[in-house]
Amino acid sequence: MTTTAPETVDRAALEAVFDAAVAADERIEPRDWMPDAYRTTLIRQIAQHAHSEIIGMQPEANWITRAPSLRRKAILMAKVQDEAGHGLYLYSAAETLGVGRDELLDKLHAGRQRYSSIFNYPTLTWADVGAIGWLVDGAAITNQVPLCRCSYGPYARAMIRVCKEESFHQRQGYELLLALSRGTEAQHAMAQDAVDRWWWPSLMMFGPPDGESPHSAQSMAWKIKRHSNDELRRRFVDICVPQAESLGLTLPDPDLRWNEETGHYDFGPIDWDEFNEVLRGNGPCNEQRLARRREAHEEGAWVREAAAAYAAKHAPAPGPGGGTPHPTPERGTAASGPTEHPEAMA
């Protein structure tokens, strides 16, 4: 898209318009003026979110080939596919801020942008697929639902789409664990072991305690973030405790108990050393995840080049920029698929 920058307009006036829009709960759209720091914060957050979706495919894809029933295999494939889709929605939201997907991927591959640390833990058993769905996706949903009202329009819209699809993810995880919990002794033990391993890392997904969260205050002011880390974490614990009871599984926290006064569950201290170590790159799978991602990207380079070369050779007359949609199908049978072509516009 092209636009003429309003060079002469007073910055303070622009800032006032921006602040007023945020204050009035209006959405900021891509071509609106926005403070640089707002743009930078959004790019960082949306990119991290997108990277998490695509790195997050790996721990679950690890079980696609071993899923123990065809029904579960189909569900898991669809779920991992959704994650690729969510990555695409989010990269496309980030691109509205003027940064290309390739640039973001390069930063991920170079270790200069992060993804959620939770995916640096291994999926050791089939039950881990359930624990990821219930706890990890559950925590993600708790984080993401407020993002549907984020002040930046494209991000909010992407999140609405993601959240709609994400609810199936959490349900399939819960159902998977329920089947195991009610199954044989060995299956029950497998489920309990997975919950024991994923519970604490899931709580860490909400980020450091409010007092130590570097970007929180500004993000809240900009309405990129709507609730504090601790608030969301508490909400998540409150939701999970009764769900665990219904599952017939326990949560690995001896300090977990209902507090009449606060109306919430109290829970034990989180091991922030572990969190920081994993963040620093010392988790069980950090290297493996990034290496696999880089490898896929590098091994795919010749394919991307080939498609680009073909497009350049066969570009229709108007020339560069990707060409225009061709009004007639290329060939018979298969092209009469589910798409219809643009109506001629007078």
Add this chain to the structure above:
Amino acid sequence: MTPATTPTTRASAGPVPVPAALALGDDALVLAHRLGEWAGSAPVLEEEVALANIALDLLGQARTLLSLVGDEDELAYLREERAFRNVQLVERPNGDFAHTIARQLYFSAYQYLLYARLAEGDGPFAPLAAKAVKEVAYHLDHAEHWTLRLGDGTPESHERMRRALDALWRYTDELFRPVEGLDGVDPAALREAWTDRVGGTLRQATLELPTGPASDAWTAGGGRQGVHTEPFGRMLAEMQHLHRSHPGASW
């Protein structure tokens, strides 16, 4: 182990021939599994979504077909390698993206033409084929688009695609051997239509139909008789291990 062999009778169609249901069902199951191995490693994110769509369609077809003649999970997870009736083509390892696309092109063209014929008939597979042929048309379209782009892309992609087509060619003859229970389909006519379709695409992609032995001489291919290639055993070991480790468990 042999499947529960009480053929299910369907309202508008005759009894389901077990060998044919297993042949078509196993083709779909095994190829879905192979495509599932791509998850997380596709050359570009958009292709993750596309490959998974195809895999999910195939898995759906497999479940329908296997359920016609038994319990889908018993059939998928408790049969030994020698009891599987898929063609060897679909069990071939993914290789690079060119191999995967060549395998898709060969197989989707076969499946599309076969299902189109089955859908027109009034046999027991007509209802399934009528639904599946729409899905497969899309798979074929995908394979053809990529064949064009790889064949007529860069010198490297052209060479990779050519090698892949050559390597998989010897597994194509098996597609045109008669299958018990698919008596209404004329294998020779199917082969002719397939050669036209695939040959046409390859010419457009600046490639050629391979010339190695696929028809007259001895070639690979005994999958329909339960004779498979070595990588298939390892694929099944991975696929079945968890299910078999917990006999009788529900998932």
Add this chain to the structure above:
Amino acid sequence: MTGTDWPLWEVFVRSRRGLSHTHAGSLHAPDARMALRNARDLYTRRSEGVSIWVVPSDAITASSPDEKDPFFEPAGDKAYRHPTFYEIPEGVRHL
């Protein structure tokens, strides 16, 4: 776009017959045909659409935000274009 980066396409989906195409998002593809295919896989995998348009992002010319006032204000005072402008007595239906 540099090197072999695939260009960006905007995707518009008609969710049902009778509705217009609505912007659904964007994606990368080397050419229009692949863009359509990718759009079908990505934006309609839960049967969200009956028809798709893809448009190269750089082919879109947009009104610029600073033109907002002159561009859209004339329509702003034509409340009579909107059905809620008219008061209808209670009980009157099919209007």
